Amino acid sequence: MPSRWYELEIDHCSFPDHLLYDQDGNIWVKAEEGGEVTIGMTTLLSAIAGKITSARLRPVGSRIERGRSLGTLESLKFVGPIPSPLSGIVAAANSDVVKRPKLLNDAPYIEGWIAKLKPLDLKAERVFLSRAMDAAETLKNRIAEFHVRCFKAFPDHEMYEIGTECSAVLVRLSELLATASVGDVVHLVTDDPTSYVEMVRWTDQTGHELVDWRQEGSLFHFIVRKEH
Structure with missing residues (x-):
């Protein structure tokens, strides 16, 4: 994503501020030259829906x-x-x-766009859309509501x-990655x-990537990508 775009981050979820968002924070809209708009799903809807x-x-x-x-999405926990x-x-x-549905999770603001629309009444319906900064409180509440x-x-596993x-945990992680595809991500x-x-020691030894981590109370969350 170009660095000139300001990206609002709320509880680790990103919302580029050059886009407009619907009232639930699930869908984004980008105005294009020629009057069309591009539409996609946000990281919020991606997380709610799952893979x-x-x-x-x-x-x-x-x-x-x-x-x-505009269409239908399916995941293991959402239709x-x-x-x-x-x-x-x-x-x-x-x-x-359609060919690679996980693009909607992995790159919802770029390659994972959903459709381009020729608006019929953009002037009247613009009132239902907001910039990320203006919708920040709503987005924060939605993130909390859906945990x-x-x-x-975005994790595959x-x-x-x-x-x-931890030693036993890392053995199980190694076993899972042994059957996973290169590029798969584990939470x-x-x-x-x-x-x-x-x-950190395990990723240095194995060559797999520690993409992200955080501590929430007594729990540690790790995002690991299989590299080979």
Whole structure:
């Protein structure tokens, strides 16, 4: 993402401020030259939905009313419509997210855009959209309501290892990565107080990447990417 874009970060979730957002903070809108708009999902909706496994989009030429569906998303814990923040005619649908649905999680503001729309009544419907700074309180409340956690990379796998010594946890992590694909990301949660030191040592030894980590109370969250 170009560095000239200011990115508002709320509880580790990013919201670029050059975009506009719907009232729930789920969908973003970007005005393009020529009058079209690009539409996509936010890191907030990405985290709520979980790892997207399927995306079906309305075809080019479809007329969509504001609030009606631009398509459908599916994950292991979520099936639902993509509500259009504006009324318009679908000018383009992103076939890449149909082929690789996790783009919606990995790059929701860039390659993971959903559709381009020719707005029918942008002037009247602009009132339903806000800049990130103006919607900051709403976004913060939504993140808290849904207990959202955003990380620098979206996980493909989850490991919850509470009450287990870190040495045993790292053995299990190695076993999981042995069957995972290169580039897969694991979210590991542990309560071992030595875990950060041990994780840094383990990543140095194995060559896998520690992408992100944080401590929340007694729990440590690690985001690890398989590198080979």
